[in-house]
Amino acid sequence: MRQHHRTLRLLGSLLLVAMGVSVTGAAPAQAASPTPLDRVVPAPASVAPSGSPYRITPDTRIRVDDSREARRTGEYLATVLRPSTGYRLPVTAHGAGGIRLRLAEGPFGAEGYRLDSGRKGVTITAAKPAGLFHGVQTLRQLLPPAVEKDSVQPGPWLVAGGTIQDTPRYGWRGAMLDVSRHFFTVDQVKRYIDQLALYKINKLHLHLSDDQGWRIAIDSWPRLATYGGSTQVGGGPGGHYTKADYKEIVRYAASRYLEVVPEIDMPGHTNAALASYAELNCDGVAPPLYTGTDVGFSSLCVGKEITYDFVDDVIRELAALTPGRYLHIGGDEAHSTSHADYVKFMDRVQPIVAEYGKTVIGWHQLTGANPSRGALAQYWGLDGTSAEEKAQVAAAARGGTGIILSPADRIYLDMKYTADTPLGLDWAGLVEVKRSYDWDPGTYLPGAPASAIRGVEAPLWTETIAKSADIEYMAFPRLAGAAELGWSPASTHEWEAYKVRLAAQGPRWEALGIGYYRSPQVPWQTAE
Ligand code: ACM
Numbered sequence: 331m332r333q334h335h336r337t338l339r340l341l342g343s344l345l346l347v348a349m350g351v352s353v354t355g356a357a358p359a360q361a362a363s364p365t366p367l368d369r370v371v372p373a374p375a376s377v378a379p380s381g382s383p384y385r386i387t388p389d390t391r392i393r394v395d396d397s398r399e400a401r402r403t404g405e406y407l408a409t410v411l412r413p414s415t416g417y418r419l420p421v422t423a424h425g426a427g428g429i430r431l432r433l434a435e436g437p438f439g440a441e442g443y444r445l446d447s448g449r450k451g452v453t454i455t456a457a458k459p460a461g462l463f464h465g466v467q468t469l470r471q472l473l474p475p476a477v478e479k480d481s482v483q484p485g486p487w488l489v490a491g492g493t494i495q496d497t498p499r500y501g502w503r504g505a506m507l508d509v510s511r512h513f514f515t516v517d518q519v520k521r522y523i524d525q526l527a528l529y530k531i532n533k534l535h536l537h538l539s540d541d542q543g544w545r546i547a548i549d550s551w552p553r554l555a556t557y558g559g560s561t562q563v564g565g566g567p568g569g570h571y572t573k574a575d576y577k578e579i580v581r582y583a584a585s586r587y588l589e590v591v592p593e594i595d596m597p598g599h600t601n602a603a604l605a606s607y608a609e610l611n612c613d614g615v616a617p618p619l620y621t622g623t624d625v626g627f628s629s630l631c632v633g634k635e636i637t638y639d640f641v642d643d644v645i646r647e648l649a650a651l652t653p654g655r656y657l658h659i660g661g662d663e664a665h666s667t668s669h670a671d672y673v674k675f676m677d678r679v680q681p682i683v684a685e686y687g688k689t690v691i692g693w694h695q696l697t698g699a700n701p702s703r704g705a706l707a708q709y710w711g712l713d714g715t716s717a718e719e720k721a722q723v724a725a726a727a728r729g730g731t732g733i734i735l736s737p738a739d740r741i742y743l744d745m746k747y748t749a750d751t752p753l754g755l756d757w758a759g760l761v762e763v764k765r766s767y768d769w770d771p772g773t774y775l776p777g778a779p780a781s782a783i784r785g786v787e788a789p790l791w792t793e794t795i796a797k798s799a800d801i802e803y804m805a806f807p808r809l810a811g812a813a814e815l816g817w818s819p820a821s822t823h824e825w826e827a828y829k830v831r832l833a834a835q836g837p838r839w840e841a842l843g844i845g846y847y848r849s850p851q852v853p854w855q856t857a858e
Contacts (some may be wrong), residue, residue, distance in 0.1 A: 364488035367447075369834050370471045371742035371810045372530060373827075374442035374496040375442075381491035382449040386473075388412070392421045392427040399459030400431045402585070404821040407431075407466045407594040416482035427451040429469070431462050440530070441587075442497030445469065446487045460587040464530045468494060471528075475707035475837035500771070502734055502785025503816030504533035504591070505743075505809065507801070508792040510540035510602070511623070512562050512571035518798050520582050525805070525844065526587035534583050535591040535787060537656060540725075541601035541620045541628055545570045546651075548593070550842055551607065560621075565621040576651050584653070591691065592648050595660025596641065597667050597675045609636055623793045626665030632675045642682050649686035657683050657850035662693035662710070673699045680705065682762075691734070694719075697726035704733040706784060709775060712739035712758050724777030732784040735771050740810045743790040743804045747847055753794050754804055763832070763849040767811035768825050797843055806846035807832055807838055829853060 362525070368377040386799045394404040404421040412419055430453040438444065443456040443465035454465035472490060476483040507514065514522075523534060531716050538546045544558035547570060559570035571579070580590045600610075608616040612631040620628075630637050649657060659679060664672050676692070676699035683690045683702075690696075691707040697707050709723055727733050738745070738758035745761040748753040772780045788809055795801055808833060815823075829852050836854045839846050848854055 331506050333618055344700075362486060362488070364490040365472050365474070365789060365834070367472065367490045367494055368721055369831050370494075371831050372466055372814035373819075373822040373829075373831065374468065374494045375822075376495045377492065378494075379490060379492035383488040383491050384447050384449060384452050386415060386417065386419075386429070386485075386487035386489070388417045388507055390417060390419060392419055393425055393428050393430040394421055394423060394617055395431065395433050396423050397433055397459075400433055400462060402433050403459065403462045405741050406463070406585075407469070410466075410470060411477060411487075413480045414477045414483045414792065415485065415487055421782075430454070431466070433457065433459070433462065439497050440501070440843075441530075442495075443468075444496070445494040447472075447493070448491050452489050458571060460532070463527075463587045464496070467528055468496065469714070471835075471838070472488070475841045478838055484604050498530070498784070498817045499819055500785030500816045502533060502787065503531050503813060504734065504785065504787030505531050505534050505805075505812070506535035506537060506593075506736075506787055508537040508540070508790060508795075509545050510543045510562075511792040512566070512796045513543060513559070514792075514798075514801075515569070516571065516575050516578055518801075519579050521798055522801055522805075523583050523586055523588060525802070525842075526588060526809070526813075529810050530817050531809075531813055532588055533787065534588045534593055534788070535593060536579075536708075537593045537595065537789075537791075539594050539602060540599045541625070542622075543568045543570075544602040544606065546576055546648065547572050548644050549573075549726035551640065551648065553606040554603055554644075559605035561619050561621055563623055564623055564796075566796075573651060580651065580653065587656040589656075591650065591653055591654060591656045591658055593658035593660055593691075594644055594744055596679065597630040597632060597672065598626060598628055598662070598664035599660060600630050603630070603640075604628055607640075607847075610634075610640060612850050621706035626663045629664060629671075630664040630669035630675070632667060637675075638678055638682070641679055645679075645682050646686050649683075652688065655689050656693040656706070657686075657688040658708075659683065659696075660693060661696045661699075665693065669670045669698070676700065694723045694733075697723050697731060701731045703730070704732075706734055708734040708736055708787065708788070710736045710738050710742070712737055714739075719774060724775055727775070727778035727782035731782070733775065733778055733782050734784055734787050735774055736787045736789050737769070737774065740769055741767055741786065741788040741808065743788050743808055743812075744795065747849065751847070753800055755791070755793065761808070762851055763807050763811065764825055764829075764845075764851050765796050766808040767815070769815075770820060770823060771815055772820055786812055786816040802844045803847055806844055807835065807849065807852065810835060 438457040445778040457461045544554040547555045555570035562568040680702040694709040704805040
């Protein structure tokens with residue numbers, strides 16, 4: 331009987347060995363065959379497997395060009411790899427082999443890269459620092475998920491042999507976080523930035539003001555933050571970013587090659603401002619703070635001059651905090667502003683944005699006014715949006731207004747996955763993972779030329795979202811699909827292949843402590 335058991339155990343072990351699983355040692359073993367080069371999200375533009383894998387060892391160096399940016403990305407990579415490998419991984423300009431980050435002329439554009447992997451080393455080449463950073467994200471995904479853990483793991487740390495050449499389809503690959511309905515701290519925002527960076531997202535749009543809270547300190551109107559930011563949906567304490575806080579978010583995002591796009595929503599969605607300063611109201615009476623979730627009840631007073639002094643001050647101070655090119659002025663759901671007033675307001679406000687050196691973005695209702703030259707409109711309609719409204723946006727696109735696509739029934743990350751999803755809303759419908767991925771930005775908006783589409787952005791509104799775990803449950807897995815829609819060539823776009831690549835992300839999210847929605851549409855791998 332004993333003998334029989336031992337034989338069975340031995341047979342089992344042999345089977346595991348045959349499957350490439352180590353049976354020695356107490357630590358959980360990892361597959362000894364490397365992740366295929368094409369098992370990356372977003373899908374790379376081209377993949378050519380060849381030759382032997384590279385193995386990261388205790389002697390591996392991270393070799394960088396003698397440039398500040400390459401060194402910084404080298405240090406970032408070392409920070410990812412050191413805790414789990416337990417290796418020293420010095421970042422150095424000297425030596426041969428190892429992992430090399432190299433800036434060089436080539437057909438890479440502003441964000442593309444090439445990754446060459448073989449027995450002697452891995453080289454990531456890019457023309458610009460952002461390309462090196464994105465190449466490093468690809469390298470992360472080629473390593474076992476356990477590389478993301480913060481304690482030493484057994485390895486082996488293999489990178490499949492071959493070449494990836496990669497460049498994004500769109501320059502705009504965004505995620506929006508609503509920090510107004512619920513406030514999120516600097517550290518919570520940084521955590522999300524790190525998650526966005528893994529999928530090569532390059533814009534972080536912060537919805538900084540709404541009826542329920544004003545979240546950015548404005549020196550010339552201090553009560554906006556101190557009073558207007560003092561609560562949130564449900565009546566909690568809210569909060570706001572000091573200018574130092576905000577600069578830290580901008581700096582951290584830039585270190586992950588994300589540009590922060592600040593939004594002050596106007597003329598509607600302004601109760602927090604109207605509550606803070608009575609003189610901004612047409613009747614001179616400040617409304618109470620608001621902690622519910624209705625929309626469309628507030629408006630700045632379009633006929634009062636002080637409104638434009640206010641807007642000028644806010645935009646001037648916000649522009650001064652913003653190294654990026656864009657400033658988002660909202661413009662959605664202005665149901666308490668007449669159409670004539672809406673047009674008048676946007677005609678006054680857009681030149682203020684230009685005066686402070688920024689380019690206007692508005693929600694797509696801006697196309698019902700007169701979008702300024704170079705403005706971008708963010709489309710948040712759905713299948714059921716009227717043909718007239720879609721045609722209005724398409725006409726603006728033909729007239730030169732760039733379009734960012736955020737269709738609510740596809741990539742609003744706050745929509746419930748199913749009727750049972752404990753968080754989120756369902757006004758745009760239920761959005762399972764396949765639905766969120768299965769559309770083509772290039773042909774999505776009838777009548778809009780493909781050249782007008784600047785990219786894709788996944789907004790996360792936070793009426794029901796109060797903590798990082800909530801963000802993560804709604805963002806993962808759909809965020810990865812939005813990132814792929816923005817990055818990968820249309821030719822790679824295919825649900826059946828995507829769901830397999832997506833499934834491979836599950837153990838990585840587990841290693842990173844991300845609690846994701848285990849959609850039954852995806853053949854999840856179990857953690858190693
Ligand atoms: C929006 O969802 N109101 C832009």
